[in-house]
Amino acid sequence: MNSSARRVWCPPTSQGQWGFVSSGARAHAADLAAGDKTETVRRGLDWLLAETITASRLTEPYREPLALPLAYPPPHHLGIATVDQALDFLAVRGPHLGAALDAAEKHHPAVVPTLVFAAWPWYRRTRHYSEWLHHHTRAIDILSNPSTDVERRLYRELHGSRAVALRETGHIYDAIADCNLALAMARGTDDRPGTAQHFYDLGATYRLAGAHGYLTRAQRLWISLDRRRGAALAHMELALTDADLGEDSAALLDRLSIAERDLAATGDYLNSAKALAWRGRALACDGRLVEARPTLADALDAFRAQDSRIWEACVLSWLADIDAACGRTGDAIALLRHSAALYEHHSPQDHARVTEALRALHSR
Structure with missing residues (x-):
């Protein structure tokens, strides 16, 4: 089998059904289908979960690992060995994650929380907030009574992940509630890296009101644990908070440069790009x-x-601001159109903001 054939699921057909990529995999699926359909679905879900876990670990190697159970580990080589392959996998499979979750909820509900947790890099990069919130809420509801250490950690992580989407969509009080629950669970098990992460999430959520206290505690704890990436994240957020309060621009630029360097050094290229953009x-x-x-x-x-x-x-809209300020109105309009097209399916609020900016430029 070639690398593309090794990938278990292909996108749904026009009838909304899922299939396998290669003829060999389809024949294997047909043999399995002669038996218990529930077992067949679980096998496919576990193969998808295994691939998603591999992609997640490659794209975010600094993320705290969590042992996710597989009833049927894939018998084949996954064919995802590089960051580029992992990103390609997430880009192709991510949009169809909802269909896989539907199948899991019907036949094997316990798979839903693990698959949502493993797909975090996709949620983080695409920012499809409606799916992000819907999928995480489904997972949290299914895992409402965690009984093992792995389930409790998974439940906590899902609340922390949902808090990010709640914060970004303006549901601040709901985000704080999720952060506080996750923080209490981490502290209850003396999970210091988890505690630092949830202090950071609280600080990022409050941003101004009380942000310094939470962010400083997160940074100090991460430094004590020798977690360079976490400390750099808190460093960046503290710099942005101080900028909101009127910090000197030279100091802000220096702090963002340090955060960018440290985040890149730990392999967090997404957040290092954020520091560079800021x-x-x-x-x-x-x-x-x-x-x-x-x-x-x-x-x-x-x-x-x-x-x-x-x-x-976001960066396209910031580049448009520069072009508009320099009198390059045509270039600014082109950038804003591109930005609006990207925002249309990701963030209605930002799409409205960029569309209004386009109207203002056209009226000049």
């Missing part, structure tokens, strides 16, 4: 447009490499 934005806000543009262009390339459409759209 640095470009800070330069632009400081009136240093000549320096800001190439910085943002580098960040744009980094986000495209990570298949992060929502951040690609």
Whole structure:
């Protein structure tokens, strides 16, 4: 079997049914279908879960591992060995995750939370907030009474992941509730890395009101654990919080440079790109447009490499601001149109904001 044939699921047919990629896999599936359909579905789900776990570990090697049970480990080589292959897999399979979750909920509900947890890199990059929230809420409801250490950790992580989507969609109080539950569970098991993560999430959610306290505690705890990536994340968020409060631009730029360096050094290229993008934005806000543009262009390339459409759209809108300020109205309009097209299926609020900016430019 070639590498593409080794991938278990192909997208649904026009009738909404799932199939296998290769003729050999289809023949194997037909043999299995002669037996228990529930077992056949579980086998396919476990193969998909195994691939998603592999893709997750390759794209985010710094993420705390969690042993997810597989009733049927794949008998074949998965064919996902590089970060690029992992990102390709997530880009192709992610949009059809809902169909797999439907099958899991019908036949094997316990698979839903594990598959949602494993697919975190896809949610994080695409920012399809409606699916992100729906899938995580389904998973949390199914796992409402965790009884093992793995289930309790999974339940906690899902609340922490859902909090990010709640925060980004403006549901601040619901996000705080999820963060507090996750934090209490982490502290209850003396999970110090988890505690630091949820302190960080609380700080990022509050941002101004109480943010420093939570973020500083997260940073100190991560430093004590020698977790360079976590400390860099908190460092970046603290820098942005101080910028909101009017911090000197030179100090902000230095802190963002440090965060970018440390995040890249730990393999978190998505967040290092965010630090770079914020640095470009800070330069632009400081009136240093000549320096800001190439910085943002580098960040744009980094986000495209990570298949992060929502951040690609954001940086395109920031580049448009620079072009508009320099009198390049036509270029600014082209960038905003591209940004609006990306936002349309990801963030209605940002799509509305960019569309309004387009109207303003056209009226000049």
